[in-house]
Amino acid sequence: MTAGTTTRPGTGTRGSRILGVLALAGLAWLVIFGFLLSPADEVQGDSVRLMYVHVPSAWLAYLSFGVTAFCSLMYLWKRTRSLAWDRVAGCSAEIGLLFTGLALVTGMTWGQVTRGHVWDWGDARLVTTALLFLLFVGYVALRRLPAAPNVRAKRAAVAGIIAFLDVPLVHQSVEWFRTLHQSPTILRKDLNPQIDGVMLFSVFVGVVAFTLVYVWLLVHRNRVAMMEAQLEAGGLEQALAERRGEPVGTAAVGS
Amino acid sequence: MLRAALLVAGKDLRIEWRSKVGIVQVLPFAMAVLVLFAFALDGNRSTLRDVTPGLAWIAMLLSLLLGVQRAFGPETADGALDALRLSGLEPSGVFLGKAAALAAQLLALGMLLGIGVALFYGPDAPGVGGWVVLVTTVVVATTGLAAVGTLYGALSAGIRVRDTLLPILVLPVVMPVLIAATRAVEASLGIGAELTDAWPWVGLLAVFTLAYTALGLLAFGPLLEET
Numbered sequence: 001m002t003a004g005t006t007t008r009p010g011t012g013t014r015g016s017r018i019l020g021v022l023a024l025a026g027l028a029w030l031v032i033f034g035f036l037l038s039p040a041d042e043v044q045g046d047s048v049r050l051m052y053v054h055v056p057s058a059w060l061a062y063l064s065f066g067v068t069a070f071c072s073l074m075y076l077w078k079r080t081r082s083l084a085w086d087r088v089a090g091c092s093a094e095i096g097l098l099f100t101g102l103a104l105v106t107g108m109t110w111g112q113v114t115r116g117h118v119w120d121w122g123d124a125r126l127v128t129t130a131l132l133f134l135l136f137v138g139y140v141a142l143r144r145l146p147a148a149p150n151v152r153a154k155r156a157a158v159a160g161i162i163a164f165l166d167v168p169l170v171h172q173s174v175e176w177f178r179t180l181h182q183s184p185t186i187l188r189k190d191l192n193p194q195i196d197g198v199m200l201f202s203v204f205v206g207v208v209a210f211t212l213v214y215v216w217l218l219v220h221r222n223r224v225a226m227m228e229a230q231l232e233a234g235g236l237e238q239a240l241a242e243r244r245g246e247p248v249g250t251a252a253v254g255s
Numbered sequence: 256m257l258r259a260a261l262l263v264a265g266k267d268l269r270i271e272w273r274s275k276v277g278i279v280q281v282l283p284f285a286m287a288v289l290v291l292f293a294f295a296l297d298g299n300r301s302t303l304r305d306v307t308p309g310l311a312w313i314a315m316l317l318s319l320l321l322g323v324q325r326a327f328g329p330e331t332a333d334g335a336l337d338a339l340r341l342s343g344l345e346p347s348g349v350f351l352g353k354a355a356a357l358a359a360q361l362l363a364l365g366m367l368l369g370i371g372v373a374l375f376y377g378p379d380a381p382g383v384g385g386w387v388v389l390v391t392t393v394v395v396a397t398t399g400l401a402a403v404g405t406l407y408g409a410l411s412a413g414i415r416v417r418d419t420l421l422p423i424l425v426l427p428v429v430m431p432v433l434i435a436a437t438r439a440v441e442a443s444l445g446i447g448a449e450l451t452d453a454w455p456w457v458g459l460l461a462v463f464t465l466a467y468t469a470l471g472l473l474a475f476g477p478l479l480e481e482t
Contacts, residue, residue: 076474135427138424138427141420141424142410142424145420158410158470166427166430169431170431172459176455177438
């Protein structure tokens with residue numbers, strides 16, 4: 001095992017392994033609370049258990065895009081400009097997309113079970129989350145384009161801030177869109193005015209577990225990104241050196 | 256800064272005026288979109304009248320994409336962007352100028368689209384108060400669209416796949432403009448809303464416009480530096 005860890009390149013370290021174990025334990029804890037310990041809701045039945053995935057993913061969607069915006073700001077600010085900020089911003093957005101997708105899927109499933117339809121334009125939060133998803137799909141698409149690292153970082157930083165600034169505006173417009181235009185539809189709050197203590201705790205467990213997963217993913221994704229950048233920078237020289245070192249090449253030159 | 260803005264805006268508008276692309280391509284495109292909607296909705300005048308504001312704004316947004324591409328097309332050709340950098344003009348002034356030129360074109364397009372909408376969809380003419388709301392909405396919304404459009408135009412200048420990238424970047428961001436401007440225009444035309452309902456929407460549009468203009472003024476320098 002010791003030989004394996006020294007020769008095999010990877011993104012794991014002692015710290016990230018401990019973090020990974022904690023994240024796994026958190027998820028196991030969530031499963032126990034979500035499926036076994038917490039009761040079914042009086043009105044919503046077992047569909048309430050979706051909340052233990054839905055709420056944490058929605059929270060992480062906002063957290064990860066918040067991290068992206070913060071890192072973008074730090075990159076644009078001259079005194080703290082470093083490609084490390086840019087890397088974290090990009091990685092966080094990718095993971096954010098994962099959690100946003102999860103929040104959307106669980107939200108839509110919940111809608112189908114309790115409201116009888118998958119999509120509800122009157123649900124401000126659902127619509128905002130969908131737009132958030134689209135905003136950051138654009139951001140990630142922009143990042144994928146080949147460019148010099150600092151050019152790409154600058155573009156991405158501005159795009160990240162543009163997208164994040166849009167979130168409160170989207171939310172406000174969708175909120176009013178419902179209240180000023182349509183007659184008020186069923187709100188989630190009305191369905192579940194008081195939340196049971198164990199349920200609340202289970203949501204809390206979910207938030208903690210998912211946040212740990214997020215940090216773990218971020219650490220690893222960031223390390224992969226670092227290795228990609230290294231490869232991009234030194235890949236050609238290494239390939240050339242290897243090519244020069246080949247015996248066939250030297251023989252051909254010699255003869 | 257303002258002098259730089261005027262110079263850049265004048266230059267952009269002159270280019271547009273001489274190339275006539277706006278008149279022979281963008282405007283006919285917007286009109287074609289209006290006709291498409293009419294066919295898609297079975298040419299039903301009462302339906303069309305109800306959804307007039309939304310359709311008009313979608314035509315505007317699609318035209319915005321073309322406008323943004325136009326505004327930065329000449330800049331990326333022949334190293335014009337380097338010349339702009341060398342000119343020593345303040346980046347914030349360049350941003351203001353380009354955004355103003357784009358806003359002016361969008362406003363002109365908006366007026367012509369308005370005439371097209373009045374002819375094709377036949378909404379009821381607004382009263383005096385309605386006109387005030389309508390004109391304010393169009394001015395504030397197009398300025399906001401131009402600010403975001405200019406930012407994204409600069410951001411994607413020189414990217415080979417820009418034509419396909421711009422829509423996915425721009426359209427989600429301008430969604431609040433679509434919602435707010437549509438509702439405000441509905442109120443101004445008296446479609447399912449009172450005239451006073453329009454002002455919160457106009458306020459939201461103003462916040463949008465201010466936020467992205469401020470961001471543009473701050474971020475254009477770094478963007479122009481070395482993209």
